[in-house]
Amino acid sequence: MSQTIVFTIADRSGTEAETSVRVTSGLNVNHYQGFAVAFANALNNFIYGKILRAVCYVFPTLAGLVGNVATSSSDVEHVGKFEFLTASGERVKCNIPCLAEAAILAYDSDDLNQAEPEVAALIAAMETGIAVFGGTISPCDAGGSDIVDTIFAREAFRNSGSRR
Amino acid sequence: MPVMVTFTIKDGKGKSSNTKIRLPDGFNLPQYVEFAMSFGNILLNLSEGVITGISIGVPLDLSGATIRAVASTFADVAEKALLIARTAVSGLFARFNIPTFDESQVVTGSDEINVSLPNPAALIAIIENGVNVGGTQVDVEDKRDNDVTDVYGAFKNFRKYG
Numbered sequence: 001m002s003q004t005i006v007f008t009i010a011d012r013s014g015t016e017a018e019t020s021v022r023v024t025s026g027l028n029v030n031h032y033q034g035f036a037v038a039f040a041n042a043l044n045n046f047i048y049g050k051i052l053r054a055v056c057y058v059f060p061t062l063a064g065l066v067g068n069v070a071t072s073s074s075d076v077e078h079v080g081k082f083e084f085l086t087a088s089g090e091r092v093k094c095n096i097p098c099l100a101e102a103a104i105l106a107y108d109s110d111d112l113n114q115a116e117p118e119v120a121a122l123i124a125a126m127e128t129g130i131a132v133f134g135g136t137i138s139p140c141d142a143g144g145s146d147i148v149d150t151i152f153a154r155e156a157f158r159n160s161g162s163r164r
Numbered sequence: 165m166p167v168m169v170t171f172t173i174k175d176g177k178g179k180s181s182n183t184k185i186r187l188p189d190g191f192n193l194p195q196y197v198e199f200a201m202s203f204g205n206i207l208l209n210l211s212e213g214v215i216t217g218i219s220i221g222v223p224l225d226l227s228g229a230t231i232r233a234v235a236s237t238f239a240d241v242a243e244k245a246l247l248i249a250r251t252a253v254s255g256l257f258a259r260f261n262i263p264t265f266d267e268s269q270v271v272t273g274s275d276e277i278n279v280s281l282p283n284p285a286a287l288i289a290i291i292e293n294g295v296n297v298g299g300t301q302v303d304v305e306d307k308r309d310n311d312v313t314d315v316y317g318a319f320k321n322f323r324k325y326g
Binding site: 005009010011012013015016017018019021022023024025027028029030031032033034035036037038039040041042043044045046047048049050051053054055056057058059060062064065066067068069070071072073074075076077079080092094095096097098099100117118119121122125126130132133134135137138139140141142144146 | 165166173175176177179180181183184185186187188189191192193194196197198200201202203204205206207208209210211212213214215216218219220222224226230231232233234235236237238239240241243258260261262263264265266269282283284286287289290291294295297298300301302303304305306307309
């Protein structure tokens, strides 16, 4: 699947809109960066707006996922709410839809069982990262500060909305 | 600006929701893909839904580009240019909608863009021929991964707004 580079453009009122360009897949970030700079130069002269940013989107194949099937009782409104603390003191929220019931601590509590292997694996991935070829990638906050602790992990339900 | 990985999860009733994770920059694309696969499997052990899509958004550095610091007073996102291009496969096309189009670039008396002007010509040249980055060719493609070959239509195309 081709990579997509999305340019965000603002007009005089600050309203933003996007234009996207699909480009050759399988290259590295430096190639897409070089393309984006050249395209931004030409785009800037073609428009009146201000180019705010460019983001390269990659859509990996899902073939590497295991057991990727929904149960009939699963519901996106039943979520696992996680909140983490970063090294800079900021908070990171992560919601997991279609929460598996086995993750819940007890039925008189809305806390998730952090000792449950599946819950523990998610927390470990968020706090200490995941090893990849050539390094370890650790999730962070919007400022790039690493997650250092889990504040809470609990069950929650979203509003289904009213039925007509 | 961190990299954003988005997992789209669908439940047994067909409704979808997203889970987003921010990652630090500085890694290459295969590393981010490897992370996404590993994290996706962790999610699947905790979720009863099905992951229907993963996207990895890597911010690009445009500091090397010459970009106006402030939008012109004439700029409006509803004033768009539409470019239509053929691709390497006959019968398949690509479309580009570009907001805040500079209207001074149309042919007088029509809504067609004057593609012989330097600015439209430069943009169309990149769409048709791609960019060579350090010896590696980066081409523009359609949604089926076919190379764009030529832009055959360029028009002013305003959208409803307000």
